[in-house]
Amino acid sequence: MNWIDFTGKVAIITGAGAGIGRGIAAGFAEAGATVVLLDRDDDATQALDDIIARGGRGIFLRCDVTSDDSVRDAAAQSLAAVGPAAVLVNNAGTMRAGSLDTMSMDDWQAILSLNLTGYFRCAQAFGAQMLAQGAGALVHIASISAHAPQSHSGAYSTSKAAVAMLSRQLAAEWGPRGVRSNVVSPGLIRTAMTRTLYDSPGVEEARRAMVPRRRIGEPQDIANAAVFLASDRADYITGEEIVVDGGFTQTIMGTIPRPGFEGVGP
Numbered sequence: 001m002n003w004i005d006f007t008g009k010v011a012i013i014t015g016a017g018a019g020i021g022r023g024i025a026a027g028f029a030e031a032g033a034t035v036v037l038l039d040r041d042d043d044a045t046q047a048l049d050d051i052i053a054r055g056g057r058g059i060f061l062r063c064d065v066t067s068d069d070s071v072r073d074a075a076a077q078s079l080a081a082v083g084p085a086a087v088l089v090n091n092a093g094t095m096r097a098g099s100l101d102t103m104s105m106d107d108w109q110a111i112l113s114l115n116l117t118g119y120f121r122c123a124q125a126f127g128a129q130m131l132a133q134g135a136g137a138l139v140h141i142a143s144i145s146a147h148a149p150q151s152h153s154g155a156y157s158t159s160k161a162a163v164a165m166l167s168r169q170l171a172a173e174w175g176p177r178g179v180r181s182n183v184v185s186p187g188l189i190r191t192a193m194t195r196t197l198y199d200s201p202g203v204e205e206a207r208r209a210m211v212p213r214r215r216i217g218e219p220q221d222i223a224n225a226a227v228f229l230a231s232d233r234a235d236y237i238t239g240e241e242i243v244v245d246g247g248f249t250q251t252i253m254g255t256i257p258r259p260g261f262e263g264v265g266p
Contacts, residue, residue: 004231006033011230012078012085012126014065014118015092017043019191020141023219024089027227029056033087036078038063065092065118075125084129087230090119090163091141098154108155115159116166123170127179134178137230140167141222142185142241144249160185164241171239180238182229187245189217212247 011028015021016037022044025035029051035058037044048060059081063074078085093115096107119140130136145153146160163183170181188207190198198204198216208214225242228234243249 002032004031004227004233006031006087006227006231008032009086010034010036010078010082010084011087011089012036012038012122013089013091014038014063014122016060017041017047019193020186020189020219020222021089021091022047023223024091024141024226025058026051026054026056027220027223028087028089028230029054029058031227031231034058034082036061036082036085038065038074039092040064065122066113068121071118071121071125075129078126079129084133085126085136086130086133087137087139088122088126088130089139089141089226089230090122092118093141093159095156096154097152099152100154103154111155112159112162115156116162119163120166123166123181127170127174130179131174131177136179137234138167138170138179138181139226139229140164140181140183141226142167142183144185144187144243144245146185148249167241168239175238180234182234182238183241184222184225184229185241185243185245186222187211187217187243187248189219189222191219210248210251211245212251215246217244217246 006028011033013021013025013035016025017039025037025047029035037048037058037060044060048058051058061074061077064070094111096111098107123138140163142163143160145157146164149157167181167183221244225244
C-alpha cells in the first residue's frame with residue numbers, strides 16, 4: 001500500500017517549467033496524480049515529457065498568473081480536459097535585485113503581482129473547483145525570506161511574508177468548506193536560477209558549512225513536503241508552514257561569540 005496516493009486526483013502546479021515547480025510536478029506525478037503544469041514559458045513541455053516518459057499523466061497549459069484572463073482560461077481548460085482540481089501548488093515567482101531606497105515602483109509592483117497577487121488569483125480560480133467539490137488542498141511556496149529579510153531584493157521578502165498570511169486566511173475561511181491551505185518555505189535550494197551562484201569558487205562549500213545537514217537542498221526536497229501537505233495524511237493540518245532548509249534557520253545563535261560554548265565537532 002502506498003503511504004500517499006493521488007490516483008484519480010488532479011494537481012495544478014504553477015511555474016512548473018523549471019526548478020522547484022518542475023520537481024513538485026514530478027513528485028505529484030510519482031504519487032499518481034494527473035498533473036497540470038502551468039507556465040508562461042514552453043519549458044514546461046519538456047517537464048511534461050519527462051513525467052510522461054516515467055509513466056505519469058498530465059497536460060501543459062500556457063498561463064501567466066499575473067493575468068486574470070489567462071488564469072481563468074487555464075482553470076476552464078483544465079476542468080474540461082482532466083476534471084476539477086484537488087490540489088493547487090502556488091509556486092510561480094520572481095525576484096528582482098534592488099535596494100528599497102532606489103527601487104522603482106514598477107519593479108515593486110511586478111514582484112507583488114507575480115509572487116502574491118498571482119497566488120491569490122490562482123487560489124480563487126482553482127479553489128472555486130475545490131469548494132464546489134467540498135474538498136481540496138492548497139500549498140503555497142514561500143521562503144525562509146518571509147521571516148528573515150533578504151536585503152537588496154526589493155519586494156521579495158515582503159511578498160513571501162504576505163503569502164504566509166494569505167495561506168492562513170484561506171485556511172480560516174475555507175476550512176469549514178473542506179479546503180485546506182498550507183505553506184512550504186524553502187531554504188537554500190539548487191535550481192537553474194541559483195546555479196550560477198554555486199558556480200562561483202567557494203560559494204557552495206561556504207553555504208554547505210552553514211547548513212546543519214551539510215548539503216544544499218534540491219527541488220525534490222520541496223516536492224516531498226508539498227506532496228505530504230496536500231495528501232490525506234495531512235488532513236488535520238491547515239494554516240501551517242513547513243520550513244525545508246536543512247536546519248539553516250536554526251543556526252542564528254551559533255553565529256554569536258560565546259566563549260566556553262564552542263562546539264567540538266567537525
